[in-house]
Amino acid sequence: MFRTLNPATEAVEATFDADSPTRVEQALMEASAAQRRWSREPLALRAAAVARIGDVLLRRKAELAALITLEMGKPIAESEAEVEKSAWTCHFYAEHAAQYLHDETVASNASESFVVYDPLGVVLAIMPWNYPLWQFIRFAAPALCAGNGAILKHAANVPQCAMAINSVFADADLPAGLVASLLIKSQDVAALIDDPRIAALTLTGSTAVGKLVASQAGRAMKKQVLELGGSDPFIVLADADVEAAAKAAVKARFSNTGQSCISAKRFIVDESVADRFVELFCAGVKQLKVGDPTERDTTIGPMARASLRDELHRQVGRTLEAGAVLKVGGQPLTGPGFFYAPTVLDRVAPDMVAACEETFGPVAAILRVADTHSAIALANATEFGLGAALWTADVRHAKELVRQIDAGAVFVNGVVASDARLPFGGVKQSGYGRELGAVGIREFTNIKTVWIGPAR
Template structure:
């Protein structure tokens, strides 16, 4: 895939970039290795100052940067601005809490016959991040903020369709006062990743992306005996039970399915509704989905912009068409609009069966698959039927049902009466084919630290 910025609302090519040569990659790796030795010795207060400075720059440049993000991947301007604000918050969170997260942890010295015993967190060195386009700033910051605060240095291989945002990120940390080379963007093709990860100067890697990309990076990291964190796809269940506030649930379901133009790994995608409230909920849900305005992402009244790539839209079209051909019922949408750009309307589809691709595959667009469950047991079974296990939602006021879903949902996250989202204060990650490892909180920082045991006689 060419490294190019293309406006998905118009199909217009904005700018093309040449991939780095092998010699240029070697130079970047040498710089990263050299700076890693320097940067690990910096004081945590110095690192925190750099993160706060980066947050201040984001605040000051929100309008310009939002325009870049919207032009590159089609999210609405309001969504771009919200993402930038979230990144500034994430940077400040680690600046404020990083020292505590990295503090030595005392162990029971007497139990092990020592005068002192403790655990110390130290940086691993150079960490390679392979990141996707759907949240082109936040996906990177949620890796970069804890890693840089821990004293690691970063190499970013961003998605090929968001090169302007990728280059901005390198410039951001340099202008924020971090040592030049502490965070570098590598404009490289996917075929160059394997050699970079195999390089002995790279200590670990993190990837957010497809299952295929995760398997490839995980395989290479495993062969090289390197730590890797993988956040892959999701097909999150949104379970609605009889005691739920149906109006609020329908409103939240619409936001959950249409946020970021339907392109979010933790977006609710499968709506599993108890038969006692199925008709009422679906009527409310379809009505709200139908109210979402599709159009120019720079228009403040637009709720759903274009999908980020032409192939991405085709993938959505194929999944819906396959389901319809095999007997599914389209309750709303399902038709590609005329005109330029890669738009797809909010769509609700029922009657999904196992032979349909939509039953098992993640749909990365504003398409909601709805299921009717006879009881809680069937709802839990349907929630867990996919190979994914990233996020999950349940709507109920029954304490026993809440505890049942918390225990039995096969997912890295359970949100009760609310929409799955990410916060610096909550650990983020999945199970099954949604990957392994965690981001955010102290856990995300510790993923790329050497937990060193110290025993003093």
């Protein structure tokens, strides 16, 4: 059984039965047949359909944002922004798909050679709860433009968001069955991966789950794109604009209540500016408003589940026991809901829990370093490699430093964010493959070489 448990009130808002094996089989049959027809449609028609998805998202923004806030606790203004970003991504790919997927001619003497991008088929999307609309749309918009279909297995705690996705695609008049969101348990995913009607899969989630799914997909010889955990560094060098960096750091860590793979988690600050950075950063954190996520001025909502809050508090406790200094917060809040006080831990050492593990919630760890070389080395001293931010006044030097940072994206003097125009993904234990940009739309295609010799 699936349920909507409101993380702000702890009230069970709704319950749903899992889809039956018969329903799952029907969805696979329909998706397979619909995708074969879809792949033969002109690209312009597919792109127009994806644009309609964007239109529907904007038309239903208030309803969809309210569902996101209800099921996972995101502050309503951020939920609305998630819907808007998803719509913009649909419109972006509708406009640029033809450019990204056009046949590429290769120079040749006696033959004609070119590269084409054919769809793979039906892709299984295993999606998380923290961005319940965006995470799916950023995969689905390019994948559909490329001619693929999709089966969505969403996180168990956002069933209404999962079902709303079904209705959005129906409202956009996409072919019946081309995209299906199923309420299935995690233990049933392996059978889907093995099913011959599933051509590939994409997953956004924890590294542990990614390893499990990758092993299952590997045995089935199926393509995967994995966007996994992160412990992103936010590096502040001695010459940085400390005021700007500290202001951006609050957003980088505490957006979505800190529940994001690309949230800045380790703030690596040059010792010469660390005291000033900590002062400004803590002042900004103290201005955050924790409360009812349906209220427009709330900036920190509840964590999505009690278990997540409890694990975060364990990480904070062990880090403090090891000698870190508590500057702000540090405890769950009393009353109903899974709220945790925005927390800043200073003088965190590299071997402390908050520096070694991914902290998925409103907790910032500040690590002080002696110089630029130490900052880059510490930034790379993690199993993860998703995003990184680098703050410095010397942009020319920054262009050299970014090549030394192990991450799928490095933002200089800015907050790491996903953008439909730019490839997104990680290295090391943060996964492989890319979403978004020109690279992302080609991930679920057969990059086919065509060679045509002279007629005889």
